[in-house]
Structures are given as structure tokens and as C-alpha cells.
Amino acid sequence: MGASVLKKRYFAKLSANLTGVSVGLISQAAIMRGLGPRTYGDFGFLSNFFGQITGLFDMGTSTGFYTKLSQRQSEFGLISFYLGLYAGFASTMLLVFLAAIHLTGLYQIVLPGQGLFFIYLAAIWAILNFGIEILNKMADAYGMTVSTEIARMVQRALGLAVIVVLFLLSRLSLTTLFLYHYSLFAFIGVAIVYILGRGGHSLRRSWRLTIPRIKAYSKEFYVYCHPLVIASAVASIVGILDRWMLQEFGGSAQQGYFTFAYKIGAVYFMVSSAMIPLVMREFAIAFSNSDLTKMAALFRRHVPLFYSITAYIACFGVVEADNVALFMGGGQYFRAIVPVVIMSIFPVYQVLWQFNASVFYATGRTRLYRNIGIINNIVGLLVSYILMAPSNRLGMGFGATGLAIKMVVFTIIAVNVRFYFNARLLNLDFLRYVIHQVLVVVCFLSIAAVSRLAMDRGLGLSERVVTSFILAGTFYTGVVMILVFFCPSRFGLNREDLHFISSYFTKGQR
Numbered sequence: 001m002g003a004s005v006l007k008k009r010y011f012a013k014l015s016a017n018l019t020g021v022s023v024g025l026i027s028q029a030a031i032m033r034g035l036g037p038r039t040y041g042d043f044g045f046l047s048n049f050f051g052q053i054t055g056l057f058d059m060g061t062s063t064g065f066y067t068k069l070s071q072r073q074s075e076f077g078l079i080s081f082y083l084g085l086y087a088g089f090a091s092t093m094l095l096v097f098l099a100a101i102h103l104t105g106l107y108q109i110v111l112p113g114q115g116l117f118f119i120y121l122a123a124i125w126a127i128l129n130f131g132i133e134i135l136n137k138m139a140d141a142y143g144m145t146v147s148t149e150i151a152r153m154v155q156r157a158l159g160l161a162v163i164v165v166l167f168l169l170s171r172l173s174l175t176t177l178f179l180y181h182y183s184l185f186a187f188i189g190v191a192i193v194y195i196l197g198r199g200g201h202s203l204r205r206s207w208r209l210t211i212p213r214i215k216a217y218s219k220e221f222y223v224y225c226h227p228l229v230i231a232s233a234v235a236s237i238v239g240i241l242d243r244w245m246l247q248e249f250g251g252s253a254q255q256g257y258f259t260f261a262y263k264i265g266a267v268y269f270m271v272s273s274a275m276i277p278l279v280m281r282e283f284a285i286a287f288s289n290s291d292l293t294k295m296a297a298l299f300r301r302h303v304p305l306f307y308s309i310t311a312y313i314a315c316f317g318v319v320e321a322d323n324v325a326l327f328m329g330g331g332q333y334f335r336a337i338v339p340v341v342i343m344s345i346f347p348v349y350q351v352l353w354q355f356n357a358s359v360f361y362a363t364g365r366t367r368l369y370r371n372i373g374i375i376n377n378i379v380g381l382l383v384s385y386i387l388m389a390p391s392n393r394l395g396m397g398f399g400a401t402g403l404a405i406k407m408v409v410f411t412i413i414a415v416n417v418r419f420y421f422n423a424r425l426l427n428l429d430f431l432r433y434v435i436h437q438v439l440v441v442v443c444f445l446s447i448a449a450v451s452r453l454a455m456d457r458g459l460g461l462s463e464r465v466v467t468s469f470i471l472a473g474t475f476y477t478g479v480v481m482i483l484v485f486f487c488p489s490r491f492g493l494n495r496e497d498l499h500f501i502s503s504y505f506t507k508g509q510r
Contacts, residue, residue: 024270025267026160027156030164030167031172031177032263032333033167034167035173037260037333039256041251041252041256041258042113042118042252042256044255044258045259047122048259049243052236052237052240053240054127054129054130055232055235057090057093057094058090058130059228060225060228060231061086062082062133064221064361065078067361068220068224070140073201078217080209081217083138084207084209087131090130091131094127095123098120098123102119107119112244112247117175121178122178124178132188132192135196138192138196138201151191155184155187162183166180227366231371235373238380242403242407245385245388249393249399253335258343258400260329260339260340261339261343261344261404264317264324264328265343265346265347266347268317269310269347269350272306276354280358280361283298283362284358286298287362292425295359299422304492305491306492307352307436308440308491310347310350311441312444315348315441315448319449321341322337325340336400339403342401343404346408346411356415356422357369359422365421372417372421380406383410384406387403388403419433440490440491443483447476447483448472451472454475455475456472459471
């Protein structure tokens with residue numbers, strides 16, 4: 001793919017995602033306020049639990065599917081095998097697991113304080129979400145990411161309208177929230193299937209596979225993914241136990257505070273998240289052509305840029321965490337401020353996590369990826385217990401704050417360990433990238449802090465929260481833009497990029 005075409009796709013997605021951030025903030029604010037910490041915590045606990053279960057059945061196969069489909073786009077058998085057979089098998093296994101804990105009564109231990117009706121709603125949510133993720137990967141693999149993002153913009157707009165109506169009518173509940181998500185899944189699923197069909201990749205073909213082909217695909221996925229099976233299992237189990245300990249030791253309110261903080265961080269991540277598959281696809285294609293030089297160029301070109309974009313948003317969120325918590329959830333989420341501060345840093349390293357993981361997957365070094373993940377997760381689980389367990393169980397009782405600390409610290413560690421091995425493979429200066437990480441965050445945090453102080457103390461706007469927030473954000477953005485203009489390379493940009501961005505947003509895409 002030509003550099004100019006790739007760049008246009010990036011910035012088309014950036015403009016779409018900026019809209020998505022705005023809509024996401026309003027939608028999440030309505031949900032958080034309408035449900036309150038306890039009910040919102042129950043939603044977070046249930047959706048995370050079944051999301052981790054689907055991750056356990058996934059075992060890295062979805063990434064293998066995306067990588068292989070990117071390299072062999074005309075091979076419909078991959079879709080027939082993965083979407084038709086494997087995804088169906090995983091969904092069936094999830095329902096079997098659910099029936100087992102229901103009939104044995106273990107659900108009361110596995111999912112403390114949760115009713116069976118909501119447990120089943122969450123399981124259906126997880127299955128639908130798993131299917132949509134596969135369709136998204138297909139669209140990205142076929143290079144239809146921008147069209148999919150446009151459909152997502154329409155989905156978000158419709159979703160916003162529905163959620164605002166439910167909020168104003170005081171009809172938001174755990175049941176209506178799950179039904180709301182079902183409707184959004186249905187809309188985007190139909191839209192992606194339509195987009196694929198228009199792009200010459202219709203799903204209206206023969207899905208039949210011969211036994212020899214099923215065996216061949218099974219062997220191919222096993223060879224690719226088997227190093228990841230243990231790592232995926234450990235990651236999913238640790239993810240489940242982290243949230244289980246928070247529920248057991250802190251209850252639904254602490255679960256709600258953490259989910260609140262996590263969702264805010266996820267909104268910050270939206271700006272870069274949908275762009276990552278484009279680069280991941282390019283990594284896969286470059287490696288299939290044995291072109292490590294191109295992979296290194298892609299890494300140097302895009303990692304600092306997307307890291308800086310995410311850090312620009314997240315660092316302002318760190319400094320304004322109390323106001324963000326107030327705007328999003330109101331006074332009932334006041335105790336979530338510290339987790340919000342900590343989790344605002346999480347999306348910055350989530351970007352690096354995704355890029356580094358994509359290099360590991362594209363190059364097939366799944367065994368090394370597994371080993372790093374297993375060690376990080378096992379040690380992290382012990383730390384989770386120490387941070388969340390009450391003092392009478394040899395813990396510190398930090399609740400949501402403890403889980404936030406653990407997630408951010410261990411994400412930073414795992415990201416940079418993987419970064420080191422990728423730097424060796426691609427002949428990159430690892431230390432330079434580490435210094436870049438620190439300098440960008442310190443720079444943006446400093447500017448954000450000065451911006452807030454200037455508004456609150458310099459102009460005496462501490463009591464006028466909305467005005468202070470808007471003016472501080474404007475001042476912060478202005479200073480950052482000046483820095484980017486005079487030192488674009490520090491943020492992964494060059495003069496050509498600045499000209500392209502300016503022309504894109506002032507004259508439209510050419």
C-alpha cells in the first residue's frame with residue numbers, strides 16, 4: 001500500500017474517531033449516571049467475566065486469523081473455518097460452561113452477588129461481541145477499515161440517541177443496558193456484512209469444507225497458536241481473578257469505581273485504537289515478503305505518532321481527573337477519582353502494547369510472547385491480592401485503586417520487555433524509545449498542570465468548573481500545537497505530515 005494512501009486512511013480514521021470520542025463520552029456519562037456505581041459495577045464485573053471466558057476460548061486464534069487473512073485475502077476457506085466452525089465451537093463451549101455452573105450452583109461462588117438472569121444476558125453479550133470482533137478483523141484485513149469506521153460513526157450516533165432517551169425517561173437498568181448493546185451489535189454486524197459484500201468479499205458463498213481442509217486449517221492454526229494457548233489461558237484466568245477479588249473484597253461499588261475509571265481510559269484509547277489494525281496489516285504483509293526493513297520503517301514511523309496522540313489526550317485527563325469524574329458520573333463517583341487518575345495513563349501504554357504485540361504476531365514469535373506474558377501475569381496476580389485484600393488477610397485493602405495500580409505498572413513492564421525484543425529484531429534503538437515515552441508524558445503532564453493552574457489560580461476560575469476545563473483544554477492544546485510545529489519529530493511527525501493534516505481538515509480529503 002502506498003504511503004499517501006495509508007496516510008489518508010489514518011487521518012480519515014482519526015477524524016472518525018474524534019467524533020467517536022465525543023459521542024462515547026456522552027453515552028458513557030448517561031450510562032454511568034443512570035446506573036450508579038453499584039449497578040454499573042455489576043455490569044462491569046459480568047461483561048469482563050464473560051469477555052475473559054471468550055478470550056480463554058480464543059487462545060490467540062483471532063489474531064492468527066487476522067494475520068493469515070491479511071496475507072491470503074482470496075482464501076474464503078479461512079473465513080468458513082474460523083467464523084463458521086471455530087467461533088461456533090467457542091460459543092457452544094461458553095454456553096456449556098454456563099449451564100454447568102448454573103446446574104451445580106457454582107455460579108454463586110464464581111459470580112458472587114449476581115442473579116442468573118443477568119448472568120445469561122452477559123453470556124449472550126460476550127458471544128455477540130466475539131462475533132463482531134471477528135467481522136471487524138475481516139474488514140481490516142481486506143482494507144475496508146475506513147468504511148467500517150463510517151458505519152461505526154452512524155452506530156454511535158444512533159446509540160447515543162437511544163441511551164439519552166433511556167436516561168431522560170429514567171429507564172436505564174442492567175436489563176435495558178444489555179438490550180441496548182444487543183441492538184448496537186446487530187446494527188454494526190449487518191453493516192459490516194454489507195460493506196464486505198460491496199467490496200467484493202460477500203459472505204454469500206459456499207461455507208462447506210471438506211474433512212481434509214478442516215484438518216489442514218486446524219493444524220495450521222495449532223502450529224501458529226499453540227504457544228499462545230497457555231499464555232491466553234493464564235491472561236484470561238488472571239483477568240477473571242483480578243475482578244473476582246475486587247468483587248469479593250470490595251463489592252459492587254468498588255467494582256463500579258474501577259469500571260468507571262477503565263471506561264474513561266478506554267475512551268482516550270479510541271483515538272488510536274481503530275488505526276492500529278491498519279499498521280498491523282502492513283506488518284503482516286511486510287513479513288510475508290520477508291521485508292524486515294519495511295517493518296522497522298513502519299514501526300519508527302507510526303509508534304511514536306500514535307503514542308503521542310494518545311498521551312496528548314490522556315495526560316490532560318490525568319490532570320483534570322476530578323472534573324472528568326464529575327462530568328461523567330456526578331458526585332456519586334467521587335471515590336473513583338484516584339483510579340481515574342491512574343487508569344488515564346493506561347491507554348498510553350495500551351497503544352504500545354498493541355503495536356508490539358502485532359510485531360510478535362506478524363513474525364510468528366508467539367513462544368517468546370507467551371513466556372513474557374505468563375511471568376508478568378502470575379507475578380501480577382500476587383500483587384493484585386496484596387493490593388486488594390483486606391488487612392486481616394495480609395493485604396492493603398486498596399480496592400479499585402489497587403487494581404488500577406497493578407494494571408498500569410505491569411502493563412508498562414510487559415510492554416517494555418516486549419519492546420526490547422522487537423527493537424533487537426528490527427534493529428531499533430530501544431533506549432531512545434524509552435526516553436521518548438518518558439519525555440512525551442512528562443512534557444504533556446507539565447503543560448496540562450500549568451494550564452489548569454493558570455485557569456484556577458491565575459484567572460480565579462476554580463469555582464467555575466466548566467469554564468476552567470474548557471479554557472485549560474484550549475490553552476493546553478495551543479501550547480502542544482506550538483511544540484509540535486517547532487519539534488514535529490519529537491512526536492512522530494514531519495513537516496509533510498503537518499501540511500497534510502492542515503489540508504485534510506481545512507480542504508477535505510483529496
